[in-house]
Amino acid sequence: MLSQLTISNYAIVEQLDLELKSGMTVITGETGAGKSIMLDALALTLGDRADKDVIQPGQDKTEICASFDIKSNTQAQHWLKEQDYIADDECILRRVVTAEGRSKAYINGSPVTLNELKQLGEMLVDIHSQHEHQSLLKTSTHQRLLDDYYGTSDLARQVEEAAQTWRSHHLKLEELENLAEEHNARFELQHYQLKELNELNLTTDEYPTLEDEHQQLNHAESILSSLQAAIELCRDNDEQNIQATLGQVKTILEDMPYCSPSMETAYELLSTALIQVEEASSELGQAADGIDMNPARLEELDDRLTAIHQLARKHKVKPEELPAFHHQLQDEMGSASSADEQIEKLKQELKEFESAYHELADDLSKKRSSGAGKLSKAINVQLKKLDMDSANFSVALNTDAASTPNTKGNEKIEFLVSTNPGQSPKPLIKIASGGELSRISLAIQVVTAQTSSIPSLIFDEVDVGIGGTVAITVGELLRQLGDKGQVLCVTHQAQVASQGHHHLYVSKLAGKNSISTKVSELGGEEQVIEIARMLGGNAENESSMAHAREMMAS
Numbered sequence: 001m002l003s004q005l006t007i008s009n010y011a012i013v014e015q016l017d018l019e020l021k022s023g024m025t026v027i028t029g030e031t032g033a034g035k036s037i038m039l040d041a042l043a044l045t046l047g048d049r050a051d052k053d054v055i056q057p058g059q060d061k062t063e064i065c066a067s068f069d070i071k072s073n074t075q076a077q078h079w080l081k082e083q084d085y086i087a088d089d090e091c092i093l094r095r096v097v098t099a100e101g102r103s104k105a106y107i108n109g110s111p112v113t114l115n116e117l118k119q120l121g122e123m124l125v126d127i128h129s130q131h132e133h134q135s136l137l138k139t140s141t142h143q144r145l146l147d148d149y150y151g152t153s154d155l156a157r158q159v160e161e162a163a164q165t166w167r168s169h170h171l172k173l174e175e176l177e178n179l180a181e182e183h184n185a186r187f188e189l190q191h192y193q194l195k196e197l198n199e200l201n202l203t204t205d206e207y208p209t210l211e212d213e214h215q216q217l218n219h220a221e222s223i224l225s226s227l228q229a230a231i232e233l234c235r236d237n238d239e240q241n242i243q244a245t246l247g248q249v250k251t252i253l254e255d256m257p258y259c260s261p262s263m264e265t266a267y268e269l270l271s272t273a274l275i276q277v278e279e280a281s282s283e284l285g286q287a288a289d290g291i292d293m294n295p296a297r298l299e300e301l302d303d304r305l306t307a308i309h310q311l312a313r314k315h316k317v318k319p320e321e322l323p324a325f326h327h328q329l330q331d332e333m334g335s336a337s338s339a340d341e342q343i344e345k346l347k348q349e350l351k352e353f354e355s356a357y358h359e360l361a362d363d364l365s366k367k368r369s370s371g372a373g374k375l376s377k378a379i380n381v382q383l384k385k386l387d388m389d390s391a392n393f394s395v396a397l398n399t400d401a402a403s404t405p406n407t408k409g410n411e412k413i414e415f416l417v418s419t420n421p422g423q424s425p426k427p428l429i430k431i432a433s434g435g436e437l438s439r440i441s442l443a444i445q446v447v448t449a450q451t452s453s454i455p456s457l458i459f460d461e462v463d464v465g466i467g468g469t470v471a472i473t474v475g476e477l478l479r480q481l482g483d484k485g486q487v488l489c490v491t492h493q494a495q496v497a498s499q500g501h502h503h504l505y506v507s508k509l510a511g512k513n514s515i516s517t518k519v520s521e522l523g524g525e526e527q528v529i530e531i532a533r534m535l536g537g538n539a540e541n542e543s544s545m546a547h548a549r550e551m552m553a554s
Contacts, residue, residue, distance in 0.1 A: 023501030024482025047118025150371025
């Protein structure tokens with residue numbers, strides 16, 4: 001509920017700090033004192049469009065702040081959490097309008113758009129006036145009120161979720177059908193690529209091994225010739241070879257009569273060198289014996305390497321990267337399927353989702369149909385109490401022509417009313433008389449208040465044009481609403497004002513150069529005096545005072 005309203009420099013309100021309570025609070029005062037101005041300022045915090053002309057003359061801005069107790073308002077708390085705003089027991093809406101025409105809005109200190117402010121505002125307050133009914137003219141509100149009244153809100157949410165699930169899968173199906181040709185072409189290409197790689201069957205370390213073997217076979221003759229020449233120089237040349245030369249040098253050193261340390265070192269090195277040359281000659285011999293002159297194998301290797309290089313160029317990878325590319329493609333193809341297969345799968349799932357939706361929606365339609373009759377009957381009872389005996393209220397369930405799942409269910413719900421006998425029912429928005437619309441709205445609120453999620457209701461002079469016993473009935477109905485939540489009522493009717501749990505009096509203070517508004521809470525004798533004034537008398541008029549006391553007592 002609305003717990004506090006602070007207004008600065010708005011119209012004729014210089015500064016107002018107002019604490020509000022649950023129950024029915026009546027707001028009275030003489031014409032032009034500023035009663036409706038307070039509600040207009042509150043409407044700014046609920047998302048109404050701002051005009052810089054509302055700023056008090058000589059001021060650079062106006063600021064309005066409204067605090068709400070939302071610990072029992074689960075709808076508002078859920079919305080705040082979804083939008084990632086602070087969702088404590090208290091919610092503060094703030095609006096600032098500057099003289100330059102700029103407007104800023106805040107929810108719990110966070111800057112927000114006007115649309116966000118309006119969305120949250122509709123969950124906190126419902127404003128009714130003779131000229132504007134904020135939510136009861138919207139068919140979305142009609143659906144919510146019917147579902148809340150008959151207890152089908154949870155089922156309605158299930159229907160909405162089922163429709164959203166169907167829509168999500170339907171969009172996927174449409175996208176896939178639009179891309180089916182391209183998808184299938186890619187699928188076929190990958191399938192062909194995988195077939196080529198499977199036929200090649202290149203193992204991870206095969207390519208380097210093949211390259212080495214190819215190099216050896218391709219240059220076998222040249223390699224063998226070089227090896228034989230080397231072996232000949234090392235040992236097989238009868239005229240001169242390295243082994244024979246080293247042996248001769250060793251013999252010379254052995255035959256010397258004197259051997260210095262340096263010569264001994266040289267002799268040892270030559271001995272070591274001779275051993276190494278002998279070993280090298282043996283290794284060269286083994287290498288030469290291993291050279292295979294195999295043209296058939298060389299041709300086979302040429303073909304294999306050519307196939308490897310061609311596929312590598314085709315897939316724009318290095319030859320040694322082909323095995324990894326092959327495994328990657330296998331993984332992709334293992335989890336993929338053709339577009340036709342996916343389309344068939346989605347179509348089957350879509351049928352299942354649509355069947356689940358229709359089962360829920362049909363159940364909801366039956367319950368709404370029953371609830372519509374009961375709601376219509378209850379509201380017509382209240383209309384008769386409001387002296388609208390000829391009025392006939394009904395809830396229309398217009399079947400949606402579309403065959404696809406709708407988040408709202410199978411039908412569009414709309415409140416209809418006829419105010420004269422023989423007149424066909426019309427939507428609320430087409431009711432010509434503001435007084436009639438006010439009373440119809442009041443009857444709807446009285447019936448649905450037991451289940452409505454909106455905790456604060458504001459009625460701005462909805463009793464214009466009525467009096468007598470009807471005004472008393474209006475006061476009684478508003479008090480009934482106040483017993484269940486919070487009602488703020490701007491009224492000129494003493495019969496209505498006398499019913500309030502709380503009474504605020506708005507007066508106008510004239511200064512030297514300006515006029516400002518003052519709000520006082522009345523109680524006891526002050527309240528009796530105000531009721532007497534509204535009856536057309538004053539504190540000196542004994543009959544007016546007596547009548548006022550009688551109304552307060554009753």
